[in-house]
Amino acid sequence: MEERGDPVTHLSEQACWDHLAQQELGRLVTRVGDVLDIFPVNFVVDAETIVFRTAEGSKLTELTINDEVLFEADDHTERDAWSVVVRGTAHRLETGAEIEAADALPLKPWIPTLKFNYVRIKAHALSGRAFSRDEEPDRGGVQPY
Template sequence: MAYVENDAITVLSDEESWELLAQQPIGRLATTIGDDIEMFPVNYVLDGQTVVFRTAQGSKLFELTVNSRVAFEVDSYEDEGGWSIVVHGDAEVLQDVNEIAAVEQLPLRPWVATIKTTYVRIRPHYVSGRRFRFGEEPESWHL
């Protein structure tokens, strides 16, 4: 169940966060190697309460093999407000033939016209979601 942090921000439950994640096709994957942080836009689908995306050989895949800890963010906004969901977890390159066969049945196609034969699953440690109501800055902002 969501609760209000203040008039402008509502903290979402895990269930509400997963429902919103299921509505969007594109998110941002954050990876780290040492002190370097990288962000990659990826199209994705949910498989239960995991995030699945496809990738090709390159820096994104390399970074996941060096450090599997990732953050995955999805958001949406309109004139009146918006929301943001962040999934923190571990990304694993799928190797099991049966698991790959199962995810190949998901409605996941490359976003751009490239060949992406590697499937990655993010297994979350936790999910955090916020809904925002946009408006004027309060007058007592300096206090």
């Protein structure tokens, strides 16, 4: 029987940012009281922060009530996969200079809707994993603990 290496690799902080920079779609998790919500958002990485655009609505309201968020992005091929989770705080960009800088980013809505609000997530912690995809190992025999 062929020995396989560990199919899970923990990513360094820089590797997490590198993977995030290659992706355009992620999921924002908000919490207000006991209610958790998750929203798909398209985004860009800017100076080790995450920036996305949004319209007025529940996402922006929830971020105003509680700025602590989780953000997750991932991707896969037939051979490998990765996932990065960001724990951080989100704030709406409000000054003219902030908005002007965000307007210069390569960030356009995926759907034809007007989204005038920019939000920046500042990471407090990142965790990421890369996965090698392969056939399931033999299920017979003694399982390691």
